Amino acid sequence: MAKLATLLPLLLFLLTASLVLSRNTDREQYGEGGEHPESEQSSNNPFFFDEKSFRTPLKNQEGNLRILDRFTQRSHLLRGIENYRLAVLEANPNAALMPTHYDTDEILFVVAGRATITLMRKENKESYNLRKGDILRVEAGTTHYIINRDNKEQLFIAKLMETISVPGQVQVKFTGMDHMPFFGIGGRNPESYYTSFSKNILEAAFNVTILHFEQAPFNFLSLLNDSLPLSLSLSTTICCVFHLQTEDDKVRKVFGENQEGAFLSVPQEKIRQIAQQASSSSEEGRTHGGRRRGPFNLFEKHPTYSNQHGQIYEVDSSDYPALQAQDISVAYAIIRGGSMLAPYYNSKAFKVALVVDGKGHWELVSPYGSARSGEGRESQEESVSYQRLSAELSDGNGLVVPPGHPSAIVAERGQDLRVLCFGINAEENQEHRLAGRDNIYNKMNKAEREIFFKAPETEVREVLNAQRDAGIVEGPKGSQESEGEGHGRAFQSILGFAGF
Numbered sequence: 001m002a003k004l005a006t007l008l009p010l011l012l013f014l015l016t017a018s019l020v021l022s023r024n025t026d027r028e029q030y031g032e033g034g035e036h037p038e039s040e041q042s043s044n045n046p047f048f049f050d051e052k053s054f055r056t057p058l059k060n061q062e063g064n065l066r067i068l069d070r071f072t073q074r075s076h077l078l079r080g081i082e083n084y085r086l087a088v089l090e091a092n093p094n095a096a097l098m099p100t101h102y103d104t105d106e107i108l109f110v111v112a113g114r115a116t117i118t119l120m121r122k123e124n125k126e127s128y129n130l131r132k133g134d135i136l137r138v139e140a141g142t143t144h145y146i147i148n149r150d151n152k153e154q155l156f157i158a159k160l161m162e163t164i165s166v167p168g169q170v171q172v173k174f175t176g177m178d179h180m181p182f183f184g185i186g187g188r189n190p191e192s193y194y195t196s197f198s199k200n201i202l203e204a205a206f207n208v209t210i211l212h213f214e215q216a217p218f219n220f221l222s223l224l225n226d227s228l229p230l231s232l233s234l235s236t237t238i239c240c241v242f243h244l245q246t247e248d249d250k251v252r253k254v255f256g257e258n259q260e261g262a263f264l265s266v267p268q269e270k271i272r273q274i275a276q277q278a279s280s281s282s283e284e285g286r287t288h289g290g291r292r293r294g295p296f297n298l299f300e301k302h303p304t305y306s307n308q309h310g311q312i313y314e315v316d317s318s319d320y321p322a323l324q325a326q327d328i329s330v331a332y333a334i335i336r337g338g339s340m341l342a343p344y345y346n347s348k349a350f351k352v353a354l355v356v357d358g359k360g361h362w363e364l365v366s367p368y369g370s371a372r373s374g375e376g377r378e379s380q381e382e383s384v385s386y387q388r389l390s391a392e393l394s395d396g397n398g399l400v401v402p403p404g405h406p407s408a409i410v411a412e413r414g415q416d417l418r419v420l421c422f423g424i425n426a427e428e429n430q431e432h433r434l435a436g437r438d439n440i441y442n443k444m445n446k447a448e449r450e451i452f453f454k455a456p457e458t459e460v461r462e463v464l465n466a467q468r469d470a471g472i473v474e475g476p477k478g479s480q481e482s483e484g485e486g487h488g489r490a491f492q493s494i495l496g497f498a499g500f
Contacts, residue, residue, distance in 0.1 A: 046075035047364055047405075048391040049398035054088070058181075063091035063148075063263035067161075068398055077368055078400060081350045081424055083163050086398055088354070089146070091115075091155040096147040096266045100181040104161040106138040107328050109298075109420060111356050113155035116275045119144045126293060127278035133299035134281045135315060135330050137322040140164045149271045158354050160422040162326055183262070192255040202251040296320035298332055305471030309339035310416070312471055316426055329426035333472070335360070338413040340475035342435045342467075345406045349429035351421050353399040358417035360393040365406045393417070406434055410475045437470040 049068055058065040068086040071078035085104070091097060091113075099120070108117075108130075115130040120143045128136065129149070138144060148155035183192060202208070281295040301319060303311040314331045317324035329349070335341055335358075365386050391397070393409070401407045403425075411417035423429060432440050442464050446457065453460045467473055 045389045045391055046077055047366075047389060047400045047402070048362070049074070049400075051396045053398065054396075058262040060261035060263050061092075062095040062261070062265055063089070063097065063155075065089050065097075065262070071400065077402065078350075080402070081352065081400070084352065084424060085161040085163065086352055086354060086422075087159040087161055088396070089155075089157040089159065091146065091148040091263055092265075093148055093151050093153065093155075094266055094268060094271060095155075095263050097145055098183055098262050098264065099143050099145040100183050100262075101141050101143045102161065102181045103140055103164045105140045105164070105326055106162075107160045107323070107326065107330065107422065108134075108136045108138060109158045109330060109422075110134045111156040111158055111420065113148060113153045113157075114150045115155050115157065116147045116149050116271070116278050117144060118274070118278075127274065128295055129275055129278045129280040130295055131281070131297070133297045133332075134295040135298055135320055135323075136295040137325070147266060147271055147274065149275050151268065158356075158420055160328065160352060160424075206251050208250050293322070296322075298330060307469055307472060308336070309469060309472040309474060310335045310341075310411075312341075316423075324427070327425055327427050329423035329429070331421040331423065333409075333417075333419045333421065335409065335411040335417040335419070335472055337411050337415050337417075338475050339411055340473055341409040341419075342433060342469075342471060342473045343406050343408040344431050344433045346401065346403050346423070347428075347430040347432065348403050349423040349425045350403060351399075351401040351423055353401070353419050353421040355393050355395055355397040355399070356418040356420050357395055358393075358415050359412040360417040361390065361410045361412070362393050362399060363388060363390045363408050364401060365389075366402075403429075413475075433470065436467045436473055439464055439467075 053069050053074075054066040055069065056064055056066050066088045070082065071084065072082040089097065110130045110132050112132055114132075116127060117130055117136065117138075118125060118127040119138065130136065146155075146157070197205075279294055281297040281300075296315065296319060298313050298315050301313060301315060304314045305312040310333065312331060312333045314329065315323070316329040317327075323329065331351075333341055365388055367384070367386055391399075393399075399419075409417070409419065434440065444452075449460050450457060
C-alpha cells in the first residue's frame, strides 16, 4: 500500500499528460477550436503526390513511362475520379515507344520536345507531328507508336487516362502492378500478347503451316535409304530438325524477337521518312465523319489571363471538340517567380495538375481534414471548420483540387513555376475567383455588403478593391526565409495574405 501511495501521484501525472497530448493532437489534425491548425505536411495531404507516388512499369536506357497511383488508393475523398490516371512519358532523342494500345481513353499534352505519333485505327492510319503545347486525344484500343523526332531534346508527354474495363486500372498486371499496356510487337520485356495464344490459334489466324517438332525426326527418318552412309543420314536429320524448330515458332518469332524493351533507338533517316508523311497542329488536321482528329496547340489560343505576373492558357471542347467525348479541359499556367495564382475554386471540375518546371508552394482549404482514408469530422453537432493543407512544390509533383475547394499556388522567387492542369467534369464548370479584380464578392452591391459583412463598408470596399490584377497576382512579400535556411520553410498563409 505504501508503494501504491508513492506511485499514485506519478500515475495521475502521466494520465493527465496523455489526455492533454491526445487532445492537442486531435485539435491539430481536425482544426478544432478557435484557431486554424498549422499546415499539414505533404505526407499527410491526400491531394498531393510526390515523385514516389508514381510507378514505372516501362523503363530502359531510351525512355520510361511513369503512372501515378490510383487516386482512391490515397483517399476516399478522390473516388469521384477513381477511373482516371495521370501518366508521364519520357523518351530520349531519336527514341521510339513500341506500338501499343491501352484500355483507356487518353488526352496527351506535349510538355517539351517534338514527336511523331502514328495511330492505326480501324478505318485508316493517321500520323501527326507534335510539338510543345499540342493536345491530342487517343481513343481506347487505338494501337499507336510515338517517336521522338528531335536529335537533341528529350520528349516529355503528360497523359490523362480514363480507364474503361476496370476502374482506375490500366489493364494487365505487370510485376505486381496494374500499369501494363498491350504490346503486339515485343520480346523479353515487354512480351508480345501474340505469344500467349496457342499454336493452333496462331496457325489458323495467320494461315501459317506449323509442323510440330515431335513428328519431324520420325517422318523424315522413314524416308531415308538404308544404303546411305550413317554420317550423311545423321547430318541430314540434324539440319531438318533445326529447320523445323524455326517453322514451329514462325509467328512468335515475327512478333516476339524484339529484345530492346518498350523504348528503342531509331535511325534518323527512318524518322525523317515517317515525319514527312505526317500532318501537324498548324495544319487543318485530318477529319473523319466531319470531326477533327488531329492535334490542337494550346499556345495558339490567346491566354485567359496575362499580365506581368504570368499567363494562364485554357482549352476546352469549344476550342478542340475531341475533348467533349471525355468532358475534359486542359490548362497551362506560367507563374512568374514571386507571383501567385490567386485563390479560386471550381464549381464542378476536379483539377488534376502536374508541376512541369520550377518550385513553389501550394495551399488548399478542405472541410474534410487530412486523413488519407477520407474520414474527416463526421459529428453533426460540430461547427463548420476547415483544414489548411499545403505542400512544397517541385518538378514532377502531382496535385488534385476537388470541386468547391479554395486553392492557391505561389512561385518561388527567382524562377518561374509552370503547371499543367487537366479538368475533369469540365463542360459546365466555372472558376470562381476569390481575390483580385474579378473577385466574386465584388459583384455584391452596397446593400448586400452591409447585410453580410460586419466590418465597416469602407474597410470592405478597401479589401475587395485593393488588388487590381486578376488571375495571377503578386505573391506574398517576405513569405520565404532567407536562402541559407532552405526551401522547406512554410510560406505565410496565402489566404491570409489575400484578406481571408
